[in-house]
Amino acid sequence: MDEAGLSYSMAGENLAMGQMSVFHAHWGLMNSKGHRENIMQPRFTHAAVGLAYNEEDSPFYTINFITPL
Structure with a gap:
């Protein structure tokens, strides 16, 4: 987020690797507990999700949470 030049008052991220479905x-x-707290954090106002595959073709899921300034 910093590298992209985003200004925020609060940010967080969740990562999941190896699961074979979004579900x-x-x-x-x-x-x-920690990941759920990020997801349920009422002060986050925006979220972005991503999916990529590593060299072994295993999925890598991300959720980025942000509250802009």
Whole structure:
């Protein structure tokens, strides 16, 4: 976010690797105390999601949370 020049008052990120579907990735994040706290944080106003594959063709999911200035 800093490299992209985004200005924010609050930011967070969740990562999930190796799950073979979005459902399983989300289930895993929601069943992790710290990740769930990010997802449920009422002060975050925006979210962006991403999906990429590593060299072994395993999915890598991201959710970035931000509250702009």
